[in-house]
Amino acid sequence: MSLDITIPGFGRLQLDHLVSDYNGTLAVDGRLLPGVTERLHTLSQHLHIHVVTADTFGVAAGELAGLPVELSILAPEGQAEAKRALALKLGADRVAAFGNGRNDRLLLRSAALGIALLQGEGAAFETLASAHAVAPGATVALDLLLHPRRLTATLRS
Numbered sequence: 001m002s003l004d005i006t007i008p009g010f011g012r013l014q015l016d017h018l019v020s021d022y023n024g025t026l027a028v029d030g031r032l033l034p035g036v037t038e039r040l041h042t043l044s045q046h047l048h049i050h051v052v053t054a055d056t057f058g059v060a061a062g063e064l065a066g067l068p069v070e071l072s073i074l075a076p077e078g079q080a081e082a083k084r085a086l087a088l089k090l091g092a093d094r095v096a097a098f099g100n101g102r103n104d105r106l107l108l109r110s111a112a113l114g115i116a117l118l119q120g121e122g123a124a125f126e127t128l129a130s131a132h133a134v135a136p137g138a139t140v141a142l143d144l145l146l147h148p149r150r151l152t153a154t155l156r157s
Helices: 036-043 060-064 079-090 102-110 125-130 138-146 148-155
Strands: 003-007 011-015 017-021 048-053 069-073 095-099 113-117 133-135
Touching: 003 148, 011 095, 017 079, 017 102, 036 138, 048 060, 048 079, 060 069, 079 095, 079 102, 095 102, 095 138, 102 113, 102 125, 113 125, 113 138, 133 138, 133 148, 138 148
Parallel strands: 017 048, 017 095, 048 069, 095 113, 113 133
Antiparallel strands: 003 011
């Protein structure tokens, strides 16, 4: 199970995992965004999906119940380092990562492919600067992985 994408001028991505933030990335105000559930199901046929969150609203487990994802709830302190540590443990060179908050910057920087999301919650500048690409929403970001030619069009040189 993996995604193998070659992007001229960027290189070859051999991805086994997606590590994603939850709030501001897959969800807004704790609730999964429309279209995310279906795409996570489809993408799980190609990647192991990990969702990491501080669970600000306390509903992530319920929202993700029944989905093919591994959920990790993080302590309030040291979130940026914990997210990066997960990517490194999984093999960062085989990780795609999604995030929008300042605590996602190290994750996106360490991943083989970092995609920052800019939607209703906004995005931290440091996180945008740490990403390889920026997407205007969760479904667009997930579609970049589901339709790799879109990703190629964004990252080729």
